[in-house]
Every structure is written in structure tokens, then in C-alpha cells.
Amino acid sequence: MEPLASETLGVRSMSVRIGSIVIDPSASLAPRRYGLPPHPVEWEALVDAVKRIVKALERAEVVVITHYHRDHYNPGWLYDNSILDGKTLLIKDYKKNINVSQKIRAYKFLKEIKDLNVKVEIADSREFELGDYKITFSPPLPHGKDEKLGYVLAVQINDILYSSDVQGGPLKEHDWLLERDAKVLLLDGPPLYLRGFEIGREKEFIHSFKGEVVVDHHSARSLDWRERLEVSKAYNDLLGVEEKLLEARRKELYQEKPVEDSWLKMKFREMRELYLPLK
Secondary structure, three states: OEEOOOHHHOOEOOOEEEOOEEEOOOOEOOOOEOOEOOOHHHHHHHHHHHHHHHHHHHHOOEEEEOOOOOOOOOOOOOEOHHHHOOOEEEEOOOOOOOOHHHHHHHHHHHHHOOOOOOEEEEOOOOEEEEOOEEEEEOOOEEOOOOHHHOEEOOEEEOOEEEOOOOOOOOOHHHHHOOOOOOOEEEEEOOOOOOOOOOOOOHHHHHHHOOOEEEEEHHHHHOOOHHHHHOOOOOHHHHHOOOOOOOOOOHHHHHHHOOOOHHHHHOOHHHHHHHHOOEO
């Protein structure tokens, strides 16, 4: 198992490689945080993350897309989607249990890859046997507490569970994850950074899993996330590298490494064109 990108690695993502399978090969940055756009250091971290994802995709046989938020699938500007040629894609249903914005993104994505030699399978509630891997998908699960954000698929690959964006398991529907026989749970934690957010059953959910729990993604957008959730392991710990909470430290980054006023006036799209897409 190789974590590829996440908040503890400096970007918004939960991408991971499990053998020849890559889950949610994408990453992004918050367009605004504390009233500030991404710092150049964050863009550099995004480039590094995309390079890791592309390297993993080059060796992958199977790609999983759990839903169509930009930090979980490539909207077309991170890297060239032709890299998916010859692979099997196991994807969230783009017609059922999906909100309008994600449906539009899914159709654009599928249109972009339609001429590639790609085998596309709708994965909702299904099981697949691919070589040494048994892959089991959940039914569509709510994206946290708010159904307006749509639905996601959790996935189990052999003994490893990947939650996608259940946001810490606030609803009974998310207990699908706790009912699985697995040794490791890769869990996106609750969005502690959102104004007015209060921890409910999420903390109990995290500590109810019988195996090893690795928490990252939404929770790691707050500096004190480990203390609040009482967790000790994230993607950076699996890799043995220092935690890099760049989004949570955005104000500090601007103080430590000031930028020219012209940078602050640039649009997110203009910033991204300086760094991406990677060819």
C-alpha cells in the first residue's frame, strides 16, 4: 500500500495505490482559505503529488473512482487522461444516486476517455475478482451528513478498506465500513475546519473499528485534528515523513514566505496554468 496524496502530504486528496490498483487518482487545492488563495508552496506540493499519482497510474491495471469531486477524479487539467488507456475503470454510477454537478462532471470525463481502450464498469454494490485482488464496493453512501453533496462508494480491497468521503461516519448508513472484515481502514475524518462543526458520532465511529485506523483528508485541514479526534496515524505516518498541513498553515505560509501583490490578484485558473497540466 502506497499513499499518493492527502492533506498530511500537503494537498486535498485521499489517493492511494494498493498493488496494481489506484484509488481516486487526483488532488486539488482550496481556492480560498482564510481569505487567501493557495500559496506557491501549495502549488509545488500539488505538482509533486500529481507526479506520484501519474507514476502509480503508469504501473496500474485497475483504477477506482469513488465519486466525482475534483480531489478524487482528474477533471482533465492535472494530467493527460490518455494514461488510462488499456486499464479497467471501476467507477461510481453516473446516473443513479448522484447530484447534478457530479453527473455533469462524470459525463464530461467519460466523453473525454471514450476513444481510449478502457473497460468501464459501474461498481456500486458489486464485487470483482481481479487476479490476486478481491474488490468489494459499498452501496452508495452519503457524502457526510449533507445529501446535497451526493453519494460516494467505499471500497474494500483484500484486507484494506477505503472510506472515500463519508466524513468520519456521521450516519448509520456509514456503518457498512464497521461491518466489514478488514485489517486496515483508510478513513477520511470529519470536516473539523468548517465553521460551527461539532463532533457527533464520528469520534466513536473512528474508535469502533476493530483493526488499524488511518485517518486523513478532511480532518487534516485543521492544525489540532489529531488531538480532537485522538488519532495517531495518517498517510504521512505510513510513509514515515513529516506531516505537511499546508492548507491549515496557509496564513503562516504567507507570513513566512511573502508573495508579490500580483499573485494575490491572480485567479485560481491563472495560477494553475503556471504549474499544470503535467504532460
